[in-house]
Amino acid sequence: LPRFTDFYVIMKVLSVYLKNIRYYNLSESSINVCQHRRYNNYCFPRVSQVFQPSDSVPNPKESTTKLQNAAQLVTKHGMVHQCSAGQIAVLPLFQRALDKLCTIVExxxxxxxxxxxxxxxxxxxxxxKKTGRFEEAGPELMVLEDRHEKRFILSPTHEEAICDIVATCFPKDVPKSRLPLRLYQITTKFRDEARPRHALIRSREFLMKDLYTFDVDEAAAAETYNAVSEAYNTIFxxxxxxxxxxxGSCGAVGGKYSHEFHYLSPAAGQDYVLSCAxxxxxxxxxxxxxxxxLPDDTELVKHGPTDGPTVPCQNCDSGNMDAAVGVEVGHTFLLGTTYSKPMKVVHRDMDMKLQPLVMGCYGLGMTRIVQASLDVTCQQQPYEDSIVWPWSLAPYRVCIIGPKxxxxxxEAQHWVETLGxxxxxxxxxxxxxxxxxxxxxxxIGKRVLDAxxxxxxxxxxxxxxxxxDVPKFELIxxxxxxxxxxxxxxIASLERHKEGKxxxxxxxxxxxxxxxxxxNRLQR
Ligand SMILES: [Zn+2]
Structure with a gap:
């Protein structure tokens, strides 16, 4: 059944694309060079071949107003495709950005x-049920039943699952030589959003990186927490x-303390973050x-972040905290023994007594990071309806446009491949x-606009x-x-010439x- 569903989704996306497809003939010379490159096992990616169904869903409302957020931009410019409410297909260009993010994280x-x-x-x-979380979990949990009437959760998170694996592999106790244990995955997670919106910011399926750590005691777990927090700072x-x-609050996950990573986005944000200047x-x-x-956030919602109530800083005496709207893109939790205790993930202490291991869990919303980063970079678009990619995630960093x-x-066509x-x-x-x-x-002008x-x-x-005589090329x-x-x-004093683009x-x-x-300057 899942295979059939995949096939169906692909056909549906294709059918939308085919309605808008534009046919191009490669020129003779570029085909020859292309074959030569294939022989060397490399062929330049070509815009005509990338699946980028621009304007696949023209929305009359959108065409008259300036696009408000990254969700609209990535949909309009063929980066993602909405298959149904909350189900978003990631198309090739967005996929490349996502893969680049995965590399950084890994x-x-x-x-x-x-x-x-x-x-x-x-x-x-x-x-x-062992950890008691099933009863606490609300309707956002997706549950299904197999043919033997056994019930499963389409997992939004894997604390129970990882504990079960570790406890089963070490039924007596986890030997000290195996600690600390730090395991992560980058997989699709599920959440039954009541009102999915903003494409990948609030979707029902999303790619998430989740890391689970096990340490002997609080002190060791805090060390792990600091190391991973530092890694998160580096990633961002x-x-x-x-x-x-x-x-941050520990909320439904439980635990000792937590931090959240946010991108500020007035357009797609749903959380308030308060900072002391x-x-x-x-x-x-x-x-x-x-x-x-803070009494509650109704005042914030009513007045907007700038006119909200004044909150004195908890950390210093002098400052007040200002509110801003953010999208949560990462979360770190020091869990303590909330999960390891009921799941019996234990080790032997100095007195040979069984003690639950101290856990941490660390999430990164991968698809969300890519889209929310665009919400930040696209806030001041220099050109109407243009995406501004962070250098680190740009699907391709250089686009070469040849003559018409x-x-x-x-006659200058041969330069395209040579330059590349x-x-x-x-x-x-x-x-x-x-x-x-x-x-x-x-x-050329139309293609510069597209690029x-x-x-x-x-x-x-x-x-x-x-x-x-000395061939020159235009760098935009x-x-x-x-x-x-x-x-x-x-970066460089690029003298713009008047006649070009x-x-x-x-x-x-x-x-x-x-x-x-x-x-050199942009690479971090
Ligand atoms: Zn302060």
């Missing part, structure tokens, strides 16, 4: 000696979009309510990150100037908004040098 997990695994999506309901710094780390301390509105410092079919510049190859060879960071816009039935909307950080145009820099956001400032005219050598400098 590298930082390795840095804290956490190991990747995959647990079954279905967790037996009885495990959740590498993504390169400003974030807030706030003390003088000491930098942040806490979620939920926690402040639990501790009685039948135009005078057509030379860029990948001379600037290693860009290896595999160059895409060619081969739709040579379209004008801006898709959000390729750098665009290289092979046009008229490529036919000069789309990273300005992002650079401002991360405080990276000017707003870029700088550079020889091949200059181009390679400038690209190298861009990468």
């Amino acid at each position: 590298e930082q997990m390795q840095a804290v000696s956490a190991y990747k695994m995959t647990m079954p999506t279905l967790t037996p309901q009885q495990l959740w 710094s590498r993504i390169g979009v400003p974030f807030i780390r706030a003390r 003088s000491c930098g301390y942040s806490a979620t509105a939920g926690l402040l309510q639990e501790t009685g410092l 079919r039948g135009s005078k510049e057509k 190859r030379n860029i990948e060879q001379q600037v290693p960071v860009l290896r595999g990150d160059v895409i060619l816009d081969d739709r040579d039935n379209l004008s 801006r909307k898709t959000g390729y950080p750098l665009i290289v145009v092979v046009g008229k100037a490529a036919l000069q 820099d789309n990273t300005e908004v992002y650079r401002e956001l991360i405080g990276c400032g000017e 707003g870029g700088a005219l550079l020889s091949q050598l200059q181009l390679l040098n400038v690209l190298g400098e861009f990468c």
